[in-house]
Amino acid sequence: MKAIEVVFPNSINLLCRFHINKNVGAKCKQHVVNDLQKTIDTLWMEVVWASDEVEYGQRLHQLEQACVDYSGFINYVKDTWLTPHRHRFVGAWINRVLHLGNTTTNQVESAHWKLKQMLGNSIGDMVKCWEAMNNNLRLQLGNIRASFQKSFYEVENAHVSPFYGYLRGSVSRAALRRIAEELLRVDYVGTNRQICGCTLRTSYGLPCACELGRYRVGGIPIPIDAVHVHWRKLTMEVELEKGEDDGSEVDMTAAMDELWRRFRSLDVVGKRALRSRASQSSQRQSQPSQTSKKIKLSKKQPQFIVQFPNHIRSYIEDVVNVESDGNCGFRVIASLHGYGEDGWSMVRRELGLELIDKDRSTLYDKLFSNRLSAVRESLMIESFGSQPPEKWMSLPDMGYLIANRYNVVLVCLGNPCITFFPMTSSHSPNVSIYCIGFVNQNHWVQVNMKEGFPLPPVTLDWKKFRSHIATTWMLGFAGRMQHWQLLTPVLA
Numbered sequence: 001m002k003a004i005e006v007v008f009p010n011s012i013n014l015l016c017r018f019h020i021n022k023n024v025g026a027k028c029k030q031h032v033v034n035d036l037q038k039t040i041d042t043l044w045m046e047v048v049w050a051s052d053e054v055e056y057g058q059r060l061h062q063l064e065q066a067c068v069d070y071s072g073f074i075n076y077v078k079d080t081w082l083t084p085h086r087h088r089f090v091g092a093w094i095n096r097v098l099h100l101g102n103t104t105t106n107q108v109e110s111a112h113w114k115l116k117q118m119l120g121n122s123i124g125d126m127v128k129c130w131e132a133m134n135n136n137l138r139l140q141l142g143n144i145r146a147s148f149q150k151s152f153y154e155v156e157n158a159h160v161s162p163f164y165g166y167l168r169g170s171v172s173r174a175a176l177r178r179i180a181e182e183l184l185r186v187d188y189v190g191t192n193r194q195i196c197g198c199t200l201r202t203s204y205g206l207p208c209a210c211e212l213g214r215y216r217v218g219g220i221p222i223p224i225d226a227v228h229v230h231w232r233k234l235t236m237e238v239e240l241e242k243g244e245d246d247g248s249e250v251d252m253t254a255a256m257d258e259l260w261r262r263f264r265s266l267d268v269v270g271k272r273a274l275r276s277r278a279s280q281s282s283q284r285q286s287q288p289s290q291t292s293k294k295i296k297l298s299k300k301q302p303q304f305i306v307q308f309p310n311h312i313r314s315y316i317e318d319v320v321n322v323e324s325d326g327n328c329g330f331r332v333i334a335s336l337h338g339y340g341e342d343g344w345s346m347v348r349r350e351l352g353l354e355l356i357d358k359d360r361s362t363l364y365d366k367l368f369s370n371r372l373s374a375v376r377e378s379l380m381i382e383s384f385g386s387q388p389p390e391k392w393m394s395l396p397d398m399g400y401l402i403a404n405r406y407n408v409v410l411v412c413l414g415n416p417c418i419t420f421f422p423m424t425s426s427h428s429p430n431v432s433i434y435c436i437g438f439v440n441q442n443h444w445v446q447v448n449m450k451e452g453f454p455l456p457p458v459t460l461d462w463k464k465f466r467s468h469i470a471t472t473w474m475l476g477f478a479g480r481m482q483h484w485q486l487l488t489p490v491l492a
């Protein structure tokens with residue numbers, strides 16, 4: 001402690017609650033009669049767990065009253081622990097510190113004890129000591145990885161609600177349990193910071209009751225960024241230092257980091273979809289070479305093409321159908337974006353994140369107004385399988401989100417035909433154009449178009465709420481939009 005004060009004068013040095021309580025308990029047995037020991041032990045614990053300084057004063061007064069005949073004990077407690085060190089272990093003070101639940105040294109001492117059990121004695125040679133240490137570390141790593149796997153794939157009943165949708169599979173189950181417990185306080189805390197105290201946010205890096213209350217009132221799932229990175233660390237892999245050579249001729253560090261970042265940000269459904277996509281890719285690469293010689297079958301599907309306006313049919317190269325399960329619109333976007341059809345859950349998740357993006361939250365408040373909660377709810381699902389109509393992809397709402405999230409031009413062929421440009425960025429000549437079609441009055445398909453095909457008009461809301469710089473999209477595609485207008489009156 002003295003060294004820390006000199007070397008790290010601005011740091012906060014906590015003391016182990018377990019050992020303090022153990023010492024106080026031993027002293028209590030020396031000075032207090034048996035009948036009162038349990039009562040005084042309870043009063044002492046209430047002092048230690050006091051949530052603020054007012055409560056601390058009240059609890060300490062109660063302890064002093066109970067120990068009026070035991071001055072030796074109360075003097076020991078105050079002189080040895082409370083007066084010099086209360087800010088190092090009493091809740092009223094350490095709740096102001098980001099300790100992430102580490103208020104004892106038990107974990108370290110437990111690991112130390114296990115190592116000593118493996119060592120057996122102090123007379124082993126270097127090889128035996130190394131083997132014992134290596135086995136101990138391997139055992140710990142195995143247990144930690146098993147815990148991570150549970151957080152990835154196992155969902156507890158208390159966390160199936162869409163409210164936890166962005167956290168499942170990306171945050172440790174220990175953190176989810178604490179959040180679930182804190183959620184019980186929302187009914188009487190509401191969004192009041194003073195009543196809340198914000199202890200969970202300050203000391204654990206997790207959303208506290210008043211914060212959860214604000215998410216609930218706004219109909220917003222708990223954002224992943226609301227959880228401290230400590231609770232999102234679900235891997236034992238260590239990132240390479242910037243500029244460090246990994247020993248390979250082709251450095252894939254940046255690409256793998258980005259892939260891992262994306263994987264970590266997904267919910268359980270998204271992780272499974274991405275893993276499935278990777279497995280399919282691997283299987284395709286392992287197929288015999290003669291598969292590349294197979295004749296490519298035409299994807300044109302006349303039953304769909306005839307449902308699009310006459311004047312645009314000659315510009316259609318082919319139509320790609322997807323599974324009809326209530327996720328078809330998201331499947332089409334996933335396929336166009338390179339995730340593969342099975343990446344539909346990632347699209348749902350990313351559009352949900354787009355909806356709560358800090359830079360565009362004001363835009364969506366104005367654009368969707370009182371429908372904001374409904375739009376958000378339509379993106380959130382609880383399981384695989386067919387989805388009810390209220391979970392289907394609907395335009396124009398999803399069109400704005402898709403164009404903004406992926407910075408693409410989205411063209412919808414249906415009734416009506418619409419173009420969605422990004423609303424907060426400027427025109428880019430190399431932008432990707434995603435074309436989708438609405439058929440059978442209940443199904444989305446991917447429509448692959450010829451180069452330079454005419455673009456239908458934008459919505460009135462796009463014109464009303466887009467940023468000034470987004471006007472450049474209309475200018476950049478003016479010719480193709482005029483082409484549409486010329487074709488429509490003649491052949492409509």
